[in-house]
Amino acid sequence: MAQRLLAHGGLNGELAGAWSRARVLVDGSGRMTVAAPLLEVRGLVKRFPGVVALQGVDFDVRAGEVHCLLGQNGAGKSTLIKVLSGAHRPDEGEIRWQGEIAEFGNPTAAMRSGVAAMYQELDLVAGLSVADNVFLGHELSTMGFTRRAEARRRTRALLDRLGHRDIPPDRDVGRLSVAHQQVVSMARALSLDSKLLIMDEPSAVLDPDEVRVLFGVIRELTAQGVAVVYISHRMAEIREIGDRVTVLKDGRTVAAGLPAREVRTSELIGLMTGRVLENVFPQRVPVAQEAAEVLVVRGLAADGGFSGVDLTVRAGEVVGLAGLVGSGRSEILETVYGARKATDGTVEVDGRRLRRGSVGAAVRAGMGLCPEERKSQGLLLDQAVYRNITVSSLSSFARFGFLDDRAERTRSNRLTEALDVRPPGVDRVVRGLSGGNQQKVVLARWLLRECRVLLLDEPTRGVDVGARSEIYELIRDLAARGVAVVVVSSDVEEVLGLADRVLVVREGQVVHSGPADEIDESRVLDLVMEGHAA
């Protein structure tokens, strides 16, 4: 129904605003069958010390539509979301909510009006149960006593609606997988009876299967008149689920309300980047058969994760690990690196066997890891770029324990220039950089060490299209210089495009191993999910 209404919803924004304002004056009843903008944003400006994050954003969201927000990291999407959800106050511009000027002074006010945001960094409280998290801040209570049975029942109903009967409402949220945590986050938004749901890269942590479930939920919500603002870097998803697209660049709207299904991908990328992108994945360089086997893993196993994993990576080779979230692919990587203790098997670098469960030994042997959770596992967020880069190579800058600060800065500067980290400056605090640039800083750390084996866990999560291809180039460059690379990604296209050889992991077992050009995406998905649906 909502879809049909959209067809003739081409009202001029201002007119629609006036019209619905008048309507509010007349009866004030909340009939939601009108395609007038639910939310309308005009000339939004938001400044931070030293930076203008938004400098004129216009867009509108209609009830019952999926409105996609596109833009590179740093374009202002996250700030826009925070303004819409009341976490930041805009400096200029106006927000109209159901036709009336709205001031969401804080997230609670926005929530009460019906705007719920799901942030990229999930804001759940580990240690509390699923039900407690769903109703956090709006607990069901009678005279101050929480109605726990009722909360559990309603939570179960919400999870049911989201197609996740398998999540027990009593389970500690901290013990759920990231994907399941996201489902809880959505249940939380639904529990608020939201009219507008903002989702910041919800699919980044989901498997194809789970994305399908997510889309099912979104379709159901929009059919009920709920509007969704959907942020993703994946074009295919935008085509599948989106109704209209708004593109941001450098804090400005460069295109608003484009039809999501008709607009060409190249046009969107052009709008986002201001340039035309060609081949995303760099050319493969064939690996010489006689190239040395740098990383040799035999019979690796860890408790409750995986077992019998064999993996050989030659110098200059890129090996991709594909698998669902929870299949054990990240665990394999972390165990190879020594961050988790192996219960069985061996890891050798250049023929030398590594001590089990010792990151130090792995790093000394020439291994480097770019972890999955960049912010919590990879970076010293409040410290300078150069300190993040040199943290793994401190002894090479030290004489009798005394650091050569200047050499650290010079070497780091050379790397950040080569990797084109923006904005430049090695004394900048890492927290202020965008996702892609933060990833480059982590990569620079291992470039500086000139490591032999590079393990990359989700190297492009939260990285925009432009920076993404730069990171692919970088990985290929490294391989060309003889580094053995292992890439884990939930993006099958990425694994296939980037790797020379692909290993498919399912439920802790390697179920397939072979050259990347002899297998296609659907076959990988088949392998990944075989026995999964049953």
Add this chain to the structure above:
Amino acid sequence: MSEDTVVTAPDRPATEKNDARRGISALLGSAAGRNTGLVVALVLLCLAGVVTAGDRFADLDNVLTILRLAAVIGVVSVGMTFVITGGGIDLSVGAIVALSSVWATTLATQGIANSTHWIVVVFTALAVGGACGLVNGVLIAYGRVVAFIATLASLAAARGLAEIISNRRTQILDVRGFTAFFDASVLGVPVLVVIFAVVAAAGWVLLNRTTFGRRTFAVGGNPEAARLAGIDVRRHTALLYTLLGLCCGLAAVMLIARTTTGSATHGGLYELDAIAAVVIGGTLLSGGRGTIAGTVFGVLIFTTLSNVFTLNNLSISAQAVAKGAIIVVAVLLQQRLARRSGT
């Protein structure tokens, strides 16, 4: 803040007011500027001292007294700066000082010292302090006991042990050479004050110029990232507590020298004074940011405050209230600054 907030804005018209405000917060945010507030506070305190107590405050002997008092707690606070910057906390410092002072002044230790050299007293105190710190560090880093609890346990145990060893009696020190050495002055500056200055300077170099210091920031800022970057976080944590233990041992030596006694009641509430000095100095309790200079100022402010109160015949209780107020104001100020600098 959000990752989207960094957008280059070359064409933004800069208003003068904004520039001025940014200038001030940049000044306050810089290493030198952060300490300006502390300097101002110290100067105001001195002015208050001069106004209320006049010559009794501004007297050279009084200034040296302040410094001698500051020296002992100062050495502990420098060690505490490392532990807190590394993301930890140590509540047992006062008890470790007491235990070290008692152990270093037993009849047995004094006997050995008198038959060999007075340095035995110093080494005993350092060994006891270092060992206590090591126990704390191993419990916390390898035993994975929460720092707060582990050092709370050490607090009780160390003070209890000190009472057992000393039989709750104050032990008078009578070791040839010891008193003479520590009571001396270098160019008019008491040896205790010289020791504090050396420890502070060494602490600054260690924290800001060495791999050890850099690792401390990394471990305190994000232990998981530090671990995955190849730093042995557990060993480093254990080392931090050991370092603090050594500082406590040294403080015990200085306390013995100042009072010529060793006692299980020494070092009372040192943990609070040290943590307070570190925090008002600008070191983040959550770890990852720390400043030795700030700590030194923190110690001086507290000691001067006590002195001014004492000269005006105000009670210890009134001092405690004033200390509490200063801590609250300092932390509030820090938070406002942190917010304004936008991180």
